[in-house]
Amino acid sequence: MPLDGASIITWIIVGGIAGWLAGLLVQGGGFGIIGDIVIGIIGAIIAGYLFPALGIPLGAGIVAAIIDALIGAVVLILVIRLVRRAA
Numbered sequence: 001m002p003l004d005g006a007s008i009i010t011w012i013i014v015g016g017i018a019g020w021l022a023g024l025l026v027q028g029g030g031f032g033i034i035g036d037i038v039i040g041i042i043g044a045i046i047a048g049y050l051f052p053a054l055g056i057p058l059g060a061g062i063v064a065a066i067i068d069a070l071i072g073a074v075v076l077i078l079v080i081r082l083v084r085r086a087a
Contacts, residue, residue, distance in 0.1 A: 014062065015040030018069035025070075026077045043073025050075070 019036030022043065031039055047068040051058050058068055 010062075011041055011044075012037055014044065014065050014069055017066050018043055018073045021066075021070050022073035022077055025074055026081075039073050039076060040069050043071070043076050044069035045072070046076055047072030 015037040016033065017040065019031065019038070019040030022039060023031065023036060044065065048058070050072065051068065058064065
């Protein structure tokens with residue numbers, strides 16, 4: 001899939017929404033706007049690998065992308081918290 005301007009903007013919007021929602025759900029995970037976007041995008045990547053490995057269909061559309069990225073972002077924030085506590 002080629003990365004054109006529209007898909008990059010979509011990634012940023014989905015990442016921002018997912019990261020912001022994950023910060024609200026996990027409470028105390030506020031990373032600022034750039035941090036939320038990065039957390040959301042990384043969460044989407046995590047969900048893209050994790051869900052198919054578990055046999056969970058990802059679905060299609062923007063809402064499914066936000067939900068998938070949200071779940072991945074929550075997993076990422078929880079892992080970051082575990083690593084910080086262990087250190």
